[in-house]
Amino acid sequence: MRGMSYLVLARKYRPKTFQQLVGQSHVVQALTNALRSQRLHHAYLFTGTRGVGKTTVSRILAKSLNCETGITDQPCGVCAACTEIDAGRFVDYTELDAASNRGVDEVQQLLEQAVYKPVQGRFKVFMIDEVHMLSNTAFNAMLKTLEEPPEYLKFVLATTDPHKVPVTVLSRCLQFNLRPMAPETIVEHLQLVLGDEQIASDTQALRLIARAARGSMRDALSLTDQAIAFGNGQLQEPTVRDMLGSVDRSHVFSFIQALAQADGLSVVNTCEALRQLGLSASSLLEEMSMVLQRMAVFQAVPNLADTAADPDPDAQRMVQLAQLMPADETQLLYSLCLHGRAELGLAPDEYAALSMVLLRLLAFKPQDAVPGAAEKKTLKTLEAPPVAVAMQAPPTAPTAPTALTPTTVPTPTAAPTAPSPVASPAPTALGNTWFEVVQELVKAQLIQAMTRELAMQTQLISQDGSTWVFQCERESLNSANNRERLQLALQALGHAVQISVQNGPVHDTPAKRITTRNDERQAAAEAVIMNDPYVQHLLQDFDGKIVPGSIKPLTL
Numbered sequence: 001m002r003g004m005s006y007l008v009l010a011r012k013y014r015p016k017t018f019q020q021l022v023g024q025s026h027v028v029q030a031l032t033n034a035l036r037s038q039r040l041h042h043a044y045l046f047t048g049t050r051g052v053g054k055t056t057v058s059r060i061l062a063k064s065l066n067c068e069t070g071i072t073d074q075p076c077g078v079c080a081a082c083t084e085i086d087a088g089r090f091v092d093y094t095e096l097d098a099a100s101n102r103g104v105d106e107v108q109q110l111l112e113q114a115v116y117k118p119v120q121g122r123f124k125v126f127m128i129d130e131v132h133m134l135s136n137t138a139f140n141a142m143l144k145t146l147e148e149p150p151e152y153l154k155f156v157l158a159t160t161d162p163h164k165v166p167v168t169v170l171s172r173c174l175q176f177n178l179r180p181m182a183p184e185t186i187v188e189h190l191q192l193v194l195g196d197e198q199i200a201s202d203t204q205a206l207r208l209i210a211r212a213a214r215g216s217m218r219d220a221l222s223l224t225d226q227a228i229a230f231g232n233g234q235l236q237e238p239t240v241r242d243m244l245g246s247v248d249r250s251h252v253f254s255f256i257q258a259l260a261q262a263d264g265l266s267v268v269n270t271c272e273a274l275r276q277l278g279l280s281a282s283s284l285l286e287e288m289s290m291v292l293q294r295m296a297v298f299q300a301v302p303n304l305a306d307t308a309a310d311p312d313p314d315a316q317r318m319v320q321l322a323q324l325m326p327a328d329e330t331q332l333l334y335s336l337c338l339h340g341r342a343e344l345g346l347a348p349d350e351y352a353a354l355s356m357v358l359l360r361l362l363a364f365k366p367q368d369a370v371p372g373a374a375e376k377k378t379l380k381t382l383e384a385p386p387v388a389v390a391m392q393a394p395p396t397a398p399t400a401p402t403a404l405t406p407t408t409v410p411t412p413t414a415a416p417t418a419p420s421p422v423a424s425p426a427p428t429a430l431g432n433t434w435f436e437v438v439q440e441l442v443k444a445q446l447i448q449a450m451t452r453e454l455a456m457q458t459q460l461i462s463q464d465g466s467t468w469v470f471q472c473e474r475e476s477l478n479s480a481n482n483r484e485r486l487q488l489a490l491q492a493l494g495h496a497v498q499i500s501v502q503n504g505p506v507h508d509t510p511a512k513r514i515t516t517r518n519d520e521r522q523a524a525a526e527a528v529i530m531n532d533p534y535v536q537h538l539l540q541d542f543d544g545k546i547v548p549g550s551i552k553p554l555t556l
């Protein structure tokens with residue numbers, strides 16, 4: 001049973017007429033018009049990726065020219081010419097695969113046949129597939145016949161790579177580009193075929209197959225055959241996923257949500273769950289980039305987020321996620337996923353590598369994307385360097401085509417060097433004392449607003465018995481009111497002191513100490529980031545630059 005169903009559909013549902021040809025209406029219309037009006041060209045070139053139907057169109061054209069009912073856009077399919085062409089044994093229809101017959105001898109043999117009139121049909125049709133593979137001498141040999149063909153001879157050339165076909169040949173052909181089929185077109189066709197075959201299927205299963213077929217109906221039908229065998233006569237999403245090794249989108253959605261919310265713990269846990277399930281990290285990243293691409297489209301063109309009309313049942317979820325994650329982060333994550341796939345193979349542990357790729361987004365999270373969340377959650381859950389960084393990268397990586405047009409011009413910059421640590425002012429013993437006292441005052445919420453400012457901006461210069469003498473540069477802070485409140489606060493903390501504040505220069509105040517400490521942390525944070533090999537790779541390969549001031553220590 002399994003053996004029987006394999007490949008059956010691809011053969012059985014190979015289109016035999018122009019009307020059955022799916023997703024190529026522009027080619028069909030041009031050819032049927034030409035056939036109806038008998039405007040026949042002597043050479044046709046069909047281009048397009050593999051599996052889009054170039055040979056199929058060629059056979060239908062051969063039948064149209066040779067059908068016993070006359071030259072027609074609707075060959076009868078039952079006459080000797082039609083049936084023999086379909087069966088591949090019509091004497092006047094010859095298919096030559098240039099990929100395996102690229103020499104001049106094979107072409108010469110074919111062309112020698114050209115001098116003889118058709119035996120059975122109206123026309124001799126020479127179909128040369130992958131014509132770009134022919135050697136130059138073979139092309140030259142063909143060119144003579146192509147320039148002055150006998151009336152009864154038609155050439156049908158097909159290629160996946162028209163750029164490699166000499167212009168002299170191209171210029172003598174009527175050219176048609178067969179398009180890769182849209183996944184929706186493939187799904188619709190598969191539904192018709194499976195309806196005919198009375199095979200139960202769910203739409204998500206067909207969508208998976210359509211995507212895996214990458215535009216080729218032939219591949220889609222072959223995959224469907226395999227999936228039927230795999231699923232014991234049924235097409236259900238879980239078995240198709242299993243067969244294709246693709247990852248359940250719910251995992252993808254949890255990852256994206258966790259990343260949008262800067263929830264590192266959740267990312268790590270989901271990676272672990274994938275490991276338990278034995279799912280492919282590479283498929284996950286591929287699926288993620290597809291979802292991110294849709295999200296980017298929804299972000300750029302909100303009108304498209306009409307989920308009621310969207311045939312993808314996951315569209316609504318993707319629209320929600322698109323609102324959770326800022327556009328620049330979506331772009332960055334897309335790049336990280338694409339590049340991360342290449343990296344998986346290098347790592348000793350695929351899942352550890354996967355979590356590294358995803359956690360990188362948290363390390364590179366554009367600043368203020370999720371106010372507060374990045375700092376808190378990253379700090380709480382990750383053993384990553386305690387820094388958050390905004391990377392300014394162009395919206396698309398050089399190797400990553402997306403549906404979006406880049407709107408910013410990348411700024412090529414040399415990797416900035418980390419600033420040298422800021423020299424600290426000489427700390428004083430009284431400065432230590434005052435810094436500790438102020439921290440206690442703040443913690444106990446005894447000083448607020450301008451009183452707190454006065455405390456922060458003053459330097460303790462002497463402790464004379466119960467009188468503490470301060471110096472302050474900012475005269476405006478040194479008001480009687482502020483001094484009184486500060487004194488009350490100190491007394492409330494148990495320091496029975498009188499304070500006196502003079503105006504004058506300061507170098508060791510609590511405020512200056514905090515600035516210095518932050519500068520040192522900043523320098524350390526920047527050094528960690530700048531020394532990270534992946535950051536250097538991003539800077540070089542993506543023409544990225546660190547947004548000035550975007551590196552923030554997380555532990556203030």
Ligand SMILES: [Zn+2]
Nearest residue numbers: 067076079082
């Ligand atoms: Zn016929």
